Structures are given as C-alpha cells and as structure tokens.
Amino acid sequence: MVRMTRLHLVLRGAAALSLALGGFGLGTTALGADGPAPVLVGHIDGEINPITARYVDRVVSDGESDNAAAVVFVIDTPGGLIDSTYQITARFLATRVPIVTFVAPAGARAASAGTFITMAGHVAAMAPATNIGAAHPVDSSGGDIQGDLRLKAENDAVAHIVNIAKTRGRNEQWAEDAVRKSVSARVDEAVAMKIVDLQANDVSDLLTKIDGRTVTTSAGSVTLATKNAPVVDDGQNPFETLLHFVVDPQIAVLLFTLGTYGLIFELSNPGLIFPGIIGVIAIILALFSFGTLDANGAGVALMVFALLLFVAEIKVQAHGLLTAGGVAALLIGLIIVFPPFRPTFPGVRQSVEPLVVIFVVGLTAIFFGVALRTALRPLPVVSGASLLVGAIGVAKTDIAPRGIAHVAGEDWTVVSEGGDVPKGGAVRVKRVDSVRLIVEPARGAEGKGAA
Incomplete structure (x- = not known):
C-alpha cells in the first residue's frame, strides 16, 4: 500500500510539473488596461478532463486579473470526468468575473458534464439546433453503475447540479431529472423551462443580448457591459492542446508502447539516438497521462516492469523467458491500470479499450517472437560468417562493450571482450555470435583491412 501511494505521488508530481511548465510563458496575450473592459472567449470542446479544468481556471484567472467585462465559454462537449467537471463548476461559482456559458455553434451539445458546466454560468445561452442534458453517471467503461455505488454517485451528482x-x-x-432520468432539452425547450436564459445565433449576437443584465459574482453585483466591448479569443495554447490530446487512456497506452519500442531499438542498435529520444519522450508523456488520469499504481508498475523485462531480454540470453514474463506483466497492467467501475459522466471512457489491449499485447508478442527467432537462428554457411573471423574493422561508435563497427563492407552490432574501443579504433573479429560479432581491440592494425 505504501509503495502504491508513493507511485501515485510521483505520477501526480510529474503531471503537476508538466502543467506548470505548460502554463509558464504560454498564457494568453496580455490585455491592455486602457479602453473598455474586454470580453474573453474560451472554448470547452471535446471530452472534459483535468487539462480542460486547468485551462478553464487559467482563462477565468485571466479575466479576473484583467478586469474583463465577462468571460464567455463556447461549449460543445459529449461529457467527461466527474472530478474535472466539479472543479470547473466550483471555479464558476466562486469567480469574481461574470461567466457566460454558450452552447454553440449550431448542432453543438452540452451533454452530461456539459450540462453542469452550462448551468453554472451567471448567464447561460444556447445557439439554434443545440441541446443539453443526459447527465446520469456511468462507470469508466461507459456502462451502467450497479449496486450501492450507483445510488451514491447519482445522489452526489443530483445534489451538486441542484445546488x-x-x-x-x-x-x-x-436539473435533477437530467441526472436521475437522463432527460435532454432542445434550445427552445431549455429557454421555456428556464434551464438557460436565452438563445443567440453567435457570440456577437450573445454579447448584444446580454448587455445591461445584472449578475451577482463573489465580488458583488455586476452590470454587464458587453455590447461594444472588445472581444479577445483565449483558446488553448499549443501545449495545452497537446496535453488535452495526450490525457486519454488509449493514447497513453499507445505512447507507452511506442516508447518501449523506441528504447528497445536504441539499446539493440547503440548510436542510432533518434529511437531513444522518441522513446523517452513518449514514455514521459504516457506517465504524465497516467498520473493526470489517476491511474492505478499497480497497473503502471506492471507496465514499467514489463518494459524492464523486455530490455533485459536484449542483454541476457534467457531464451524468451523474460519476453514471456514481460508480455504477461504488460497484459495484466493494461487490464488493471484504469479500474472499470470508477463513476464518471457519459461521453468519456476512462478505461483501455479491449481492442487496444489485444493490439498492444499481440503486436509486442509478435515483435519479440520474431526478434527472438532471428537472434537464435545461426547464420547460414553461405553467408561467409567463417570468413569474418580474424577480419579487421573500424568502430563507428564507442564500443563499451557494445557498439557498431564496420567490418567486411557492412555495419555490425559488436561486443568487445578485450576492452573498450573508442570510435575510429580498429577491432578484430574473434567469432560470430548469431547476428552480432564478438571483437577485440586490434592494436597496431589501424587502417589495415578496415574497409
């Protein structure tokens, strides 16, 4: 239990550090203090996740610091995570700047989590041909919650949306029916039933219609002056966009797999550099995603353990035992990394799709199976392997003790048994080991037969 808690802290720390780096210097363009107060326009698109909550907090903070006339959020979402949704609504309820939520453009929806967020605005509006509702909690795989957990999650959501x-x-x-019965409403129904305040065609039309309304923020009563206010679009910066894409269970797993392959290629062929760089970046992004999504620590640990076993297979001749253990650890880790019964709102799956699990595990098993078969297969006699013994070559990378050498007109993966060889140094082939050469420093032979 202590180890899993520490792993959670490490993952959460990595997520917090990445978000802090993303926010540093990447905020919206500073707004001038002169002239009428501006209106900031943010966008809540796609699934609601921790990056969305962090982005919304940044935009609201921008509006507060710049004394904005209002902050408008244009919403089009199928839903998202409960915790992230509650963070957004809590920020709206406590803000000092007027918040205007606007379900737009035509054809957009504020489903499940979007219902909470839309209703939390000081002013709520919808564009033509939009809808709102269907906010009943589901489990992380998108299915119905069963038993006492269903009642607990439902009552908690009802209490929050009714407040x-x-x-x-x-x-x-x-609002209560939207959670308990998953009811939805068209824009005309939403206005008639006082779910939202008005209908507007676009942001410009919205700002004209809400001008002069009085709302109450945490700082007191505010009369909106939006009709002639300058409009500043405050969308996600490139780093936030990247993180929003990465924070998805399927993407996280695929990044981890890509990173694993990158490191394996680098360790199998020292000096390539590029696969190693890509591999490290992909694994770091995957761990960031796992930490942000509050992944199961045991599942992440098993996936990392699988990576270590795959790397060990390259270094140790275990005849496939390490690979088999790695595949098993990877499979179990993928299954448990995101618990299937965690409550959330419809529109998001906080679990790894079975097809993704099958694809990743199957591809990994095939990859290492082929690699292992190739490594165990001796070189055919016609390949001239015996002629390589005694040949002189040149180290293309530092050999310490593994590296790349150019021997007999080809680049080979080599292992030195007689000491390290610097790049450019001469090596002599002692014997052939499957698809690699065992060499020794060829002192005094520099330049001889090293073609």
Whole structure:
C-alpha cells in the first residue's frame, strides 16, 4: 500500500510539473488596461478532463486579473470526468468575473458534464439546433453503475447540479431529472423551462443580448457591459492542446508502447539516438497521462516492469523467458491500470479499450517472437560468417562493450571482450555470435583491412 501511494505521488508530481511548465510563458496575450473592459472567449470542446479544468481556471484567472467585462465559454462537449467537471463548476461559482456559458455553434451539445458546466454560468445561452442534458453517471467503461455505488454517485451528482440550479435561479426539478432520468432539452425547450436564459445565433449576437443584465459574482453585483466591448479569443495554447490530446487512456497506452519500442531499438542498435529520444519522450508523456488520469499504481508498475523485462531480454540470453514474463506483466497492467467501475459522466471512457489491449499485447508478442527467432537462428554457411573471423574493422561508435563497427563492407552490432574501443579504433573479429560479432581491440592494425 505504501509503495502504491508513493507511485501515485510521483505520477501526480510529474503531471503537476508538466502543467506548470505548460502554463509558464504560454498564457494568453496580455490585455491592455486602457479602453473598455474586454470580453474573453474560451472554448470547452471535446471530452472534459483535468487539462480542460486547468485551462478553464487559467482563462477565468485571466479575466479576473484583467478586469474583463465577462468571460464567455463556447461549449460543445459529449461529457467527461466527474472530478474535472466539479472543479470547473466550483471555479464558476466562486469567480469574481461574470461567466457566460454558450452552447454553440449550431448542432453543438452540452451533454452530461456539459450540462453542469452550462448551468453554472451567471448567464447561460444556447445557439439554434443545440441541446443539453443526459447527465446520469456511468462507470469508466461507459456502462451502467450497479449496486450501492450507483445510488451514491447519482445522489452526489443530483445534489451538486441542484445546488448549481438553485444558486443560478434555474429549473431545479429539470436539473435533477437530467441526472436521475437522463432527460435532454432542445434550445427552445431549455429557454421555456428556464434551464438557460436565452438563445443567440453567435457570440456577437450573445454579447448584444446580454448587455445591461445584472449578475451577482463573489465580488458583488455586476452590470454587464458587453455590447461594444472588445472581444479577445483565449483558446488553448499549443501545449495545452497537446496535453488535452495526450490525457486519454488509449493514447497513453499507445505512447507507452511506442516508447518501449523506441528504447528497445536504441539499446539493440547503440548510436542510432533518434529511437531513444522518441522513446523517452513518449514514455514521459504516457506517465504524465497516467498520473493526470489517476491511474492505478499497480497497473503502471506492471507496465514499467514489463518494459524492464523486455530490455533485459536484449542483454541476457534467457531464451524468451523474460519476453514471456514481460508480455504477461504488460497484459495484466493494461487490464488493471484504469479500474472499470470508477463513476464518471457519459461521453468519456476512462478505461483501455479491449481492442487496444489485444493490439498492444499481440503486436509486442509478435515483435519479440520474431526478434527472438532471428537472434537464435545461426547464420547460414553461405553467408561467409567463417570468413569474418580474424577480419579487421573500424568502430563507428564507442564500443563499451557494445557498439557498431564496420567490418567486411557492412555495419555490425559488436561486443568487445578485450576492452573498450573508442570510435575510429580498429577491432578484430574473434567469432560470430548469431547476428552480432564478438571483437577485440586490434592494436597496431589501424587502417589495415578496415574497409
């Protein structure tokens, strides 16, 4: 238990550090202090996750620090994570700047988590042909929650959304039904039932219609002056966009797999550099995603253990035993890394798809199976392997004790048994070991037969 807790802390720390680096120097363009107060326009698109919550907090903070006339969030989302949704609504309820939520453009929706967020705005609006609702909690795989956990998650969500509706003066009964019965409403129904305040065609039309309304923020009563206010788009910066894409269970697993292959290629062929760089970056991004999504520590540990076993297979002749153990650890890790019964809102799956598990494990097993078969297969006699013994070559990389050498017109993976050889040094082939050469320093032979 202590080890798993420490692993969670490490993953959460990595996530926090990456977010801090992302926010540093990448915020929105500073707004001038002169002239009328601006209106900031943010965008909540796609799944609601911790990066969305962090982005919303940044935009609201920008609005507060710049004394914005209002902050408008254009919403089009199928839903998202409960914790991230509650962080956003809590920020809206406690903000000092007026928040305007706008389900747009035409055809957009504020489903499940989007319902909570839309209703939490001081002013809520919808564009034509949009809808809102269907906010019943589900488990992380998208299925119905069973047993006492269903009742607990449902009651908690009802209490939260009813509090939002009561605070903003919206339809409390409909809000409860949206959670318990998954009801939805078209824009005309939403306006008539006081789920939202008005319908608007676009942001410009919205700002004209809400001008002069009075809302109450945590700083007191505010009269909106939005009709002639300058509009500043405050979308996600490139780093936030990247992190929002990465923080997805499927992407995290694929990144971890890509990183594993990159490191294996680098360790198998020292000096290539590029696969190693890509591998490390991919694994770091995967660990960031796991930490941000509060992945199961045991699952992450098993996946890392699988990586170590795969690397060990390259260094130790275990005749496939390490690979078999790695594949088993990877399979178990992928299954348990995201618990299947964690409550969330519809529109997001916080679990690894079975097809992704099958693809990753199957591809890894095939990859190492082929590699192992190749490594165990002796070189055919016609290859001239026997002629290589005694040949002189040149080290293309530092050999310490593994590296790359150019021998008999080809580049070979070599292992030195007689000491390290610097790049450019001469080596002599002692014997052939499968698809690699065992060499020794060829002192005094530099330049001889090293073609």
